[in-house]
Amino acid sequence: MTKIRGYELTGEEIDKLVHEPARLKIILYLYTVESADFVYLMHKTSLSKGNLSSHLSKLEEAGYIDIEKKFVDKIPRTMMTLSDKGKHAFEKYKETLITLLRSVD
Amino acid sequence: MTKIRGYELTGEEIDKLVHEPARLKIILYLYTVESADFVYLMHKTSLSKGNLSSHLSKLEEAGYIDIEKKFVDKIPRTMMTLSDKGKHAFEKYKETLITLLRSVD
DNA sequence: TTTATCAGGTTTGTATCACAAACTCATGTG
DNA sequence: CACATGAGTTTGTGATACAAACCTGATAAA
Numbered sequence: 001m002t003k004i005r006g007y008e009l010t011g012e013e014i015d016k017l018v019h020e021p022a023r024l025k026i027i028l029y030l031y032t033v034e035s036a037d038f039v040y041l042m043h044k045t046s047l048s049k050g051n052l053s054s055h056l057s058k059l060e061e062a063g064y065i066d067i068e069k070k071f072v073d074k075i076p077r078t079m080m081t082l083s084d085k086g087k088h089a090f091e092k093y094k095e096t097l098i099t100l101l102r103s104v105d
Numbered sequence: 106m107t108k109i110r111g112y113e114l115t116g117e118e119i120d121k122l123v124h125e126p127a128r129l130k131i132i133l134y135l136y137t138v139e140s141a142d143f144v145y146l147m148h149k150t151s152l153s154k155g156n157l158s159s160h161l162s163k164l165e166e167a168g169y170i171d172i173e174k175k176f177v178d179k180i181p182r183t184m185m186t187l188s189d190k191g192k193h194a195f196e197k198y199k200e201t202l203i204t205l206l207r208s209v210d
Numbered sequence: 211t212t213t214a215t216c217a218g219g220t221t222t223g224t225a226t227c228a229c230a231a232a233c234t235c236a237t238g239t240g
Numbered sequence: 241c242a243c244a245t246g247a248g249t250t251t252g253t254g255a256t257a258c259a260a261a262c263c264t265g266a267t268a269a270a
Contacts, residue, residue, distance in 0.1 A: 014126045021119045022257075024205070031209045038218070051258050053220060058256095074266065076218060094206045100129070101199045104136045127228075143247070156229050158249060163227095179237070181247060 014100075017062050018093040022047055023055050027090050030065065030082040038078045056080060064089055119205075122167050123198040127152055128160050132195050135170065135187040143183045161185060169194055 018024060025045045030036060036044075042052050059065045064086030068079045082090070123129060130150040135141060141149075147157050164170045169191030173184045187195070 014129075016126070019124070019126065020257080021121070021124065024119075028205065028209060048259055049219060050221080050260075054257080057220090076265080078219075094209075098203060098206060100133065101203060104133060104199075125228080153230055154248065155231075155250080159228080162249090181236080183248075 014096060015089055015093045017058065017064065018089055020055075022051065023059060026052075026055060026059065026080075027064070027082065027086065030080060031087065031090055035079055035081045037080070041080065059086065062086075062089075119201060120194055120198045122163065122169065123194055125160075127156065128164060131157075131160060131164065131185075132169070132187065132191065135185060136192065136195055140184055140186045142185070146185065164191065167191075167194075 018027060022045065025047075026041060029041060029044050038052070038056075041047075041056075042049060045052065047055070056065065056067065060067050062085075063083060066081045066083050068081070070077045070079060123132060127150065130152075131146060134146060134149050143157070143161075146152075146161075147154060150157065152160070161170065161172065165172050167190075168188060171186045171188050173186070175182045175184060
C-alpha cells in the first residue's frame with residue numbers, strides 16, 4: 001500500500017465498475033436472481049436500452065457477467081448471468097463500502 | 106415513487122455528490138474531524154491539489170461544506186467544515202447504500 | 211410480394227466530470 | 241533583486257454516462 005509522507009491511503013480501493021449506480025443496480029439484481037433477460041433488467045433498473053446495453057458491455061468486458069444470446073420462438077433473447085468473478089467483485093465491494101461507511105460510527 | 110409498467114425503481118436514489126469516491130473520502134474525514142485544512146485533506150485523501158480544490162468547490166456549491174479562508178501568520182489557511190446539510194446528506198447516503206447492499210442477504 | 215410495424219438491441223453523438231498540469235499570487239531567503 | 245516555496249485556482253483533456261438515432265430480423269397488412 002502506498003504511503004504519502006506518513007499518511008496512509010484508505011485501505012481498500014473502491015471498484016468503480018461496481019460503484020457506478022446503474023451497474024450496481026444491475027449487479028444487485030443479478031446477484032439474487034442468477035439470470036435475467038435484457039427487458040427484465042431494463043424495467044428493474046429503469047435504464048434506457050442504450051444505457052443498459054453499454055453498461056452490460058462494460059461488465060462483460062471486465063468478465064463480471066456472462067451474456068448468452070438465445071432464440072426463443074425466433075425472438076432473440078439475451079440472458080445475463082453474474083460470473084464468479086463478478087460475484088467476488090461485488091462481495092468485496094460490499095465489504096469495502098460498508099466498512100468505509102461504518103468507520104465513522 | 107415512479108413506476109414503470111408495474112416495476113418499481115429501487116427506493117431511494119443515490120446522491121452522486123456524496124457517491125463519488127474522492128468526495129466520499131473528504132466527507133468521511135470531515136464527518137469525524139469536524140474541521141480540517143486543505144493540506145491535511147490533501148494528504149488524507151491522497152488527491153492532487155487541483156482535484157481536491159474542484160471537489161471542494163462542488164461540495165461548497167451544494168452547501169455540503171463551509172469553506173473559511175483565514176490567515177495564520179500571514180499564511181493563507183483554508184478550513185473546511187461539514188455543514189448540517191452535508192451531514193444529513195451523508196447520513197442519508199450511508200443509510201441508503203447500506204440498505205441497498207444488505208438487500209441481497 | 212412489397213410495405214409497414216414492432217421488438218430487441220447496438221452504435222453514435224454529446225454533455226458532464228474527474229483529474230493533473232500549468233498558472234497565480236503572496237511570502238520567505240540568499 | 242532573483243529565486244524558490246507554499247497554498248490554492250484555472251485550464252485542458254481524456255473518460256464516461258446517457259439517450260437519440262440507427263439496425264436487424266420477425267410478424268402483419270395490403
